[in-house]
Amino acid sequence: MRGNAEAHQMIAPGSLAAVLDLMSSAPGEWTPIAGGTEIMVAHAAGKPVAEKLVSLWGIPELRFIEDRTESIAIGAAATFRDLRAHAAINADWPLVSRASSWIGSIANQSRATVGGNLVNGSPAADSSPAFLVYDAEIELVSSRGSRRIPYAAFHTGYKQNAMAPDELLYAIHLPRRFAQHRQYLRKVGTRRAMAVAKVALAVTALLKEGQMSEIRVAAASLAPFPVRLVQVETALLGQPINSITIQPARAALLAEATPIDDIRSTATYRRQVGANLLEEFLIKLRTGDASK
């Protein structure tokens, strides 16, 4: 049964400073709500939702995309529609645009925020693999100040992250240095629109003289939270791409992945499909047909 709206306090202080003050005055007491596409769904389903909610929607200091030449800064309350409509993101971080187009319908993308997707921390979050292979950094803010950590260090367990109770996710930073990389992102689900991923794999890779000089591989639904597959990366680094090196990379993925069984799929299926996606990318890379 649906939750009772009257049992919840919800306030909208309207500025970042006011939200941070509130959160520092009683750390952990107030839970942020941005686009509400996770929280309001939980509420609809009668699942537990924090009693005190503070709205981040409509706070201009959190909804921005700022091109800083060497990098781009994406405000936590930017929506996936904002990301899809941004020319520089389309051009320089195409995997982010593509993932953004998968976050449910247009109506969902108009409300779903980047910060909400990352903080919610679903193992299947669609934006995570792309951010991971672009070496994203997360900027956290509180009334104590701000700090930056690699996005790869943000998720610490199933629906757990490195944020303190008085902190907000402020922005995500993407370095602009992937123009020469081959880039890959594929999601396998029951249908393209509006289906949660069974598995997704993202890769950015740089070949020099036929050898892998840089590689980042990240996955959704291959672990309890979105992860970089470091062992897979190690298996490929410095190697040429051929049938001899593809096999150990597959094996590394099968060993490193720790997916779960759930209503959408099984661990065995997820591992196999993850390995197949990796192989598909490597074959495309070898034959020079790694479309973005």
Added chain:
Amino acid sequence: MSAPWATIRFILNGEPCAVHAPPMKRLLDVLREDLRLTGTKEGCGEGECGSCSVRMNGELVNSCLVPVIQAEGATVQTIEGLATNGELHPLQKAFLACGGAQCGICTPGMLMAAAQLLDVNPHPNIAEIREGLAGNLCRCTGFMRIFESVVKAAANESTSTEEQAAHAR
């Protein structure tokens, strides 16, 4: 214990309005219960079906997932605000002409999604129409007549709703 209510003001179909409600109350319920605009329908209540779609600040949203406090200061358009001065919107005419509506439950949301699409992209191809309406489910029509209605509206009226709004201003 019940939490404090709030007075929320927004522009609804061009007119200022104010409601006193629990701040987490769904915009859908405020529209239907407090404001008696029952054109907006509830299907799933979870963001999956689109029958509650309205436009907020020029973007399509599912009103079942919007706590009303987040509509403060916004411009909201519902199906009741789609016709202008008693004249049906080109999309409404096309849905009538093409049989784009049967039981009608999905229709208000479908029209809002289609109006949003044509404002952003006045001449969508079929793939773009499918994407624009992918969040709106219909149990009756099998979708083809809905897609045809949108194609017809786009062909008949190159004037988008944006231009119409400009005329009305």
